[in-house]
Amino acid sequence: MLLIHCPYCEETLPEAEFTYAGQAHVIRPEDPSGQSDDQWQEFLFIRANPKGPHYERWRHFHGCGRFFNAVRDTVSDKFLTTYKAGAPRPDLSSLTEGLK
Amino acid sequence: MTHFSAFSLLKNALTGHKAWTEQWPDSQPKKEYDVIIVGAGGHGLGAAYYLAKQHGITNVAVIDKGWLGGGNTGRNTTIIRSNYLYDESAKLYDHAVDLWENLSQDLNYNVMYSRRGVLMLAHNVHDVQSFKRHIHANRLNGVDNRWLTTQECKDYCPPLNIAQNARYPVMGGALQERAGTARHDAVAWGYARGAAMRGVDIIQNCPVTAIRRNADGSVAGVETAKGFIKAKKVAVSAAGHTSVVMETAGVRLPLESYPLQALVSEPIKPIFPCVVMSNAVHAYISQSDKGELVIGSGTDQYTSYSQRGGLPLIEHTVAAITEVFPIFNRMRMLRKWGGIVDVTPDRSAIISKTPVEGLYVNCGWGTGGFKATPGAAHTFAWTVAKNEPHPINAPFTMERFRTGRLIDEAAAAAVAH
Numbered sequence A: 001m002l003l004i005h006c007p008y009c010e011e012t013l014p015e016a017e018f019t020y021a022g023q024a025h026v027i028r029p030e031d032p033s034g035q036s037d038d039q040w041q042e043f044l045f046i047r048a049n050p051k052g053p054h055y056e057r058w059r060h061f062h063g064c065g066r067f068f069n070a071v072r073d074t075v076s077d078k079f080l081t082t083y084k085a086g087a088p089r090p091d092l093s094s095l096t097e098g099l100k
Numbered sequence B: 001m002t003h004f005s006a007f008s009l010l011k012n013a014l015t016g017h018k019a020w021t022e023q024w025p026d027s028q029p030k031k032e033y034d035v036i037i038v039g040a041g042g043h044g045l046g047a048a049y050y051l052a053k054q055h056g057i058t059n060v061a062v063i064d065k066g067w068l069g070g071g072n073t074g075r076n077t078t079i080i081r082s083n084y085l086y087d088e089s090a091k092l093y094d095h096a097v098d099l100w101e102n103l104s105q106d107l108n109y110n111v112m113y114s115r116r117g118v119l120m121l122a123h124n125v126h127d128v129q130s131f132k133r134h135i136h137a138n139r140l141n142g143v144d145n146r147w148l149t150t151q152e153c154k155d156y157c158p159p160l161n162i163a164q165n166a167r168y169p170v171m172g173g174a175l176q177e178r179a180g181t182a183r184h185d186a187v188a189w190g191y192a193r194g195a196a197m198r199g200v201d202i203i204q205n206c207p208v209t210a211i212r213r214n215a216d217g218s219v220a221g222v223e224t225a226k227g228f229i230k231a232k233k234v235a236v237s238a239a240g241h242t243s244v245v246m247e248t249a250g251v252r253l254p255l256e257s258y259p260l261q262a263l264v265s266e267p268i269k270p271i272f273p274c275v276v277m278s279n280a281v282h283a284y285i286s287q288s289d290k291g292e293l294v295i296g297s298g299t300d301q302y303t304s305y306s307q308r309g310g311l312p313l314i315e316h317t318v319a320a321i322t323e324v325f326p327i328f329n330r331m332r333m334l335r336k337w338g339g340i341v342d343v344t345p346d347r348s349a350i351i352s353k354t355p356v357e358g359l360y361v362n363c364g365w366g367t368g369g370f371k372a373t374p375g376a377a378h379t380f381a382w383t384v385a386k387n388e389p390h391p392i393n394a395p396f397t398m399e400r401f402r403t404g405r406l407i408d409e410a411a412a413a414a415v416a417h
Helices: A037-044 A092-099 B006-014 B042-055 B087-101 B103-107 B125-140 B150-156 B184-197 B239-247 B311-324 B370-386
Strands: A003-006 A011-014 A019-023 A053-059 A067-073 A079-084 B032-038 B060-063 B118-122 B146-148 B172-176 B201-203 B208-213 B219-224 B227-236 B256-265 B275-278 B283-287 B293-299 B333-343 B350-353 B359-363
Touching: A003 A079, A053 A092, A079 A092, B032 B042, B032 B219, B042 B060, B042 B184, B042 B359, B042 B370, B060 B184, B060 B227, B087 B103, B087 B370, B103 B184, B118 B125, B118 B150, B125 B146, B125 B172, B146 B150, B150 B172, B184 B201, B184 B370, B208 B227, B208 B239, B227 B239, B227 B370, B239 B256, B239 B333, B239 B359, B256 B311, B275 B311, B283 B311, B293 B311, B293 B333, B350 B370, B359 B370
Parallel strands: B032 B060, B032 B227, B060 B201, B118 B275, B227 B359
Antiparallel strands: A003 A011, A019 A053, A053 A067, A067 A079, B118 B172, B146 B172, B208 B219, B219 B227, B256 B293, B256 B333, B275 B283, B283 B293, B350 B359
């Protein structure tokens, strides 16, 4: 069972309260009709799927109901940090530094 | 390597079983191969077998980071069926079932394919309608599938609870009789032995760290823990790690890797004659020849490369099993495990050439690759050997995510697809 820190509730709670919402920082195209097939493929289907730190979205479904972002190591499943939606992508080197 | 027969068994019995030879040698890499297959699971070993047997390409190496058959091939719930909704999928999976039927004879290795039937339970009106639609679509495609009433379900699978006051009453079921199970390890071993007999090198415990390309962009070979190995063609069949390997060649795939869990109970006497799936309560179950109940769970909601998975899913799965089979509610579970599956957005596989010349990929099998093993291996070998798709895997290209010609089995497949 993962323990996840909700940055809005400021509480660390069990995974069962949360739903996963895929890769974070995927930006919807501003000009949809001007996109090529390749750009649509990239936006809709291609994901980073890294073996290591992953920027991802979670939703505190059975709590405040809000979406937030997280960095989680997909090898250990350990959360490096969680942060509010709209906040800039945290610097990876400073996060992994703290782990060592 | 000895040909297995009643005669060879008798001969070796008389000499105290001391003269059996190894089934495949533990090969060390040569400098160069015609084809390198990354991933020694059922799909990769099978592709090597068909490359050697049907296409005469024997200068082949199958390389794995662990031991052969130690990934998802050794971790699945061994269910075989082909009752998929869409024409493309039905053809691919039924091709696999055709091959399953004679696989033991073909490989001279008992893969214990058992046509015990797969029964999919309907618990509500929507299930009934959608399963009947599946049955009609399957029969139009020549795939066997038929409707059973509630009582017929009970007759087919006596441990089933058909009480109509249950939380999810059984309203009938779809039965594919040609479906069943096979011994997963034997599939990997049989293909490995068959390929090694024809000159294929199987290199274990040797992670492929990168795919290297020539200046003209074509594939040059692979970097491994045992050094660089040159290859004319590289075929990747690495399941959950496919996107990691392919990214080193600059090819990005529409894949996400999730842990998929399964569990087995303590062994008991034969009680369970078939495979039963229930989409509504999310459970599927069969009994192995050792007597354990083999129970499939689901994928965790988050992507991960840890071969574990979370406990909430196991709890959910066991609750579903005891709902449909209250007879099992005192059973103890022996162990649970996870494997990493690569899931595509449309839940259909990719067996395809890539933009890189000489690089091929067989991936995206998600939660249901085992049943397709012979069919996928056979068509993948064709694609690699001839540099063009087999008619059966032609729709399963990676271009479909650009053109939008998806094979959208996401909603159509059952729990254990």
